[in-house]
Amino acid sequence: xxxxxxxxxxxxxxxxxxxxxxxxxxxxxxxxxxxxxxxxxxxxxxxxxxxxxxxxxxxxxxxxxxxxxxxxxxxxxxxxxxxxxxxxxxxxxxxxxxxxxxxxxxxxxxxxxxxxxxxxxxxxxxxxxxxxxxxxxxxxxxxxxxxxxxxxxxxxxxxxxxxxxxxxxxxxxxxxxxxxxxxxxxxxxxxxxxxxxxxxxxxxxxxxxxxxxxxxxxxxxxxxxxxxxxxxxxxxxxxxxxxxxxxxxxxxxxxxxxxxxxxxxxxxxxxxxxxxxxxxxxxxxxxxxxxxxxxxxxxxxxxxxxxxxxxxxxxxxxxxxxxxxxxxxxxxxxxxxxxxxxxxxxxxxxxxxxxxxxxxxxxxxxxxxxxxxxxxxxxxxxxxxxxxxxxxxx
Ligand SMILES: *Cc1c(COP(=O)(O)O)cnc(C)c1O
Numbered sequence: 001x002x003x004x005x006x007x008x009x010x011x012x013x014x015x016x017x018x019x020x021x022x023x024x025x026x027x028x029x030x031x032x033x034x035x036x037x038x039x040x041x042x043x044x045x046x047x048x049x050x051x052x053x054x055x056x057x058x059x060x061x062x063x064x065x066x067x068x069x070x071x072x073x074x075x076x077x078x079x080x081x082x083x084x085x086x087x088x089x090x091x092x093x094x095x096x097x098x099x100x101x102x103x104x105x106x107x108x109x110x111x112x113x114x115x116x117x118x119x120x121x122x123x124x125x126x127x128x129x130x131x132x133x134x135x136x137x138x139x140x141x142x143x144x145x146x147x148x149x150x151x152x153x154x155x156x157x158x159x160x161x162x163x164x165x166x167x168x169x170x171x172x173x174x175x176x177x178x179x180x181x182x183x184x185x186x187x188x189x190x191x192x193x194x195x196x197x198x199x200x201x202x203x204x205x206x207x208x209x210x211x212x213x214x215x216x217x218x219x220x221x222x223x224x225x226x227x228x229x230x231x232x233x234x235x236x237x238x239x240x241x242x243x244x245x246x247x248x249x250x251x252x253x254x255x256x257x258x259x260x261x262x263x264x265x266x267x268x269x270x271x272x273x274x275x276x277x278x279x280x281x282x283x284x285x286x287x288x289x290x291x292x293x294x295x296x297x298x299x300x301x302x303x304x305x306x307x308x309x310x311x312x313x314x315x316x317x318x319x320x321x322x323x324x325x326x327x328x329x330x331x332x333x334x335x336x337x338x339x340x341x342x343x344x345x346x347x348x349x350x351x352x353x354x355x356x357x358x359x360x361x362x363x364x365x366x367x368x369x370x371x372x373x374x375x376x377x378x379x380x381x382x383x384x385x386x387x388x389x390x391x392x393x394x
Contacts, residue, residue, distance in 0.1 A: 020333040021353055031056035034371045038348055044380050046349045046366040051215055051323065052285075052295040053371030054245025059288065060281040064246075067280030075273045080262065083273035091279040094286045095250055098221060099213075099238070100230050103258040105265065106282075108274055110210050110239035110249030111137040112267040117235065117251050118177070118206070119144035120264040125172035129163055129203075131155065131189065134179055138208055142177070154182075157193040164201040173204060180209035180223030180236075181216070184357050184365070186320025188212075191227045199232070206235040214243020215322060219289050220296045246281045248274055298370035299323055302377060306368045309381050314394040318363075325366040326352075327384075329393060335362030338391055345383040 001007055016022040029037040032055045036045045054060055067087055075083035088106065095104040107113035118141030122128060126147040130138060133154045142149050148171070152160040160176065168174065176198050178189040191207065198205045209222045217225030220243060224233055235257065240248035251257065262268065288295070303323035310317050316328040329335040332353040339351035342364065353362040368377070388394035 020336050023336075026348070034369060034373070034376055036348070038343075041346075043343065043346050043348045044372075044376050044383075046347065046368065046380060048367055048369065049211070049242035050245060050371075051243040051299055051367070051369050052220075052245065052289075053369055054214075054243065054281075054285050054288075054295075057245060057285075057288075060245060060284050063280040063284035064277040067276040071276035073277065074275055077273070078271060079268045079273040085276055085279070087276050087279040087283070088274065091282050092250070094283050095238075096252065098219075098286045098290060099236065099252040100221065100225070101236065101252040101254075103255045104250050104252045105258045105261045105268075106240070106248050106250040106274065107265065107267050108249070108271060109247060110208075110237065110241060111140075112271070113237055113239075113249030113251055114138050114141040114208065115144060116141075116265040116267040117237070117261065118142055118175075119146075120261060120266065121235070121257070122147040122173070122175055124148075127167055127171040127174045129160065129167075129174060129176050131178040133182055133184070134177060135183065135208060135210070138177055138179070147175070155187065155190055157190055157197060160194065161197045161201075164197060164203060168201050168203070174201065175204045175206055177206040177208070179211075180207045181211035181322050181324070183211050183324060184352065184363075185318050185326055186211075186322040186324030187318075188216075188223060188226075188321050191223060191229055191233075195229055195232050204234040205232075206237070207233050208237040210237065210239040210242060210249075211322065211324065213238035214285075214289065215296065215299065219293055240278070240282050240285075244282055244285045246278045246285070248278055248282065295370045299368070302370065302372050303368045305374070306366065306377050306381070309377075310366075310384065313381070313385055313388065315384070315388065323368050325368065326363045327366060328361060328363045330360060330362055332359075332362050334391070335364065338387065338393065339364050341387045341391065342383055345387060347380050347383045 032048050032050050077083035092104045114137040122145045124146040128142050128147045128149045130151050132151040212223035214220040216223050236252045238250050240246050318326045329338050335351045335353050349364040352365050
């Protein structure tokens with residue numbers, strides 16, 4: 001047998017099938033909206049991070065088209081050579097104002113931003129202390145760093161303090177990293193307490209607020225704003241790919257941080273920069289957010305309505321403090337089957353199972369958006385009631 005048949009991968013794929021977690025990529029025929037055409041069928045969409053409906057918003061599209069007409073479709077270089085246009089600089093100014101920080105550095109994605117930032121602001125004299133449930137891009141970013149790494153128990157500030165006490169004198173800098181919002185359960189990091197112990201032990205803080213930006217705080221300013229911690233977190237990560245509706249990721253903080261990243265943020269040095277259409281859309285999105293709370297209000301109203309009704313139906317929806325609504329089903333096979341049955345009935349909610357979440361805590365994760373109508377949410381709830389009873393989940 002030829003090595004080029006990749007039989008070692010074929011075997012692993014067979015294992016996925018045996019475990020009931022094999023899947024094909026869903027194909028969307030049209031924009032990401034509250035209702036979508038998926039694999040040829042119209043279904044309600046409770047699976048996207050398009051919290052505010054900005055991914056197909058007419059004002060963002062118009063701003064993107066204008067940017068294309070003025071600047072073209074690509075930047076033709078990495079940012080540090082000549083891939084940096086005035087529209088990118090404006091995007092960062094607008095974001096810095098929105099986040100109430102001195103400066104913002106935008107990367108090509110949130111994943112890239114974590115990969116590029118963590119490794120460049122730490123080195124072998126340092127220690128990274130990471131919440132055990134942090135996002136994969138933080139884990140990968142930390143792997144790229146020469147710093148020592150350790151974890152603290154999820155959202156457990158007492159444990160974090162123990163780790164700090166044990167280690168503070170052994171390292172030059174300590175960087176505490178946590179998600180702001182944990183995307184699998186929708187819970188918040190206990191940031192006021194984390195920031196307080198960080199200050200006591202003279203450690204730096206790094207908050208990845210990918211699911212908080214555009215969702216929490218005044219006009220969607222994020223988890224830092226929600227807890228009123230402005231000026232006390234060293235690095236705040238946000239994504240432009242979720243609530244903001246486009247693509248990209250940023251770190252908000254000081255001018256020094258931005259200056260350093262422009263020299264050592266490897267994705268900015270070795271990967272072509274974002275197209276101007278993205279910068280145009282992002283500027284427009286932030287302008288909309290700063291001028292009205294209409295979208296964030298609608299998001300929260302829809303989420304609160306949906307969560308209350310799911311509880312009434314008897315579902316276990318965990319302890320989410322955000323619009324993210326995990327619906328715990330249990331076993332891996334059962335979870336995937338539940339998700340397939342929902343889809344057959346006209347509702348797309350993807351199943352999330354081990355290893356993304358612990359064994360036996362498989363779930364379908366519902367992402368309600370500002371754009372869902374009450375009629376669409378009610379239809380989704382009817383489907384949940386039908387399939388839940390059929391499969392003895394409720
Ligand atoms: C989604 C997410 C990212 C990645 O953001 P992208 O812009 O999609 O690359 C990073 N961190 C967290 C916590 C996320 O939820």
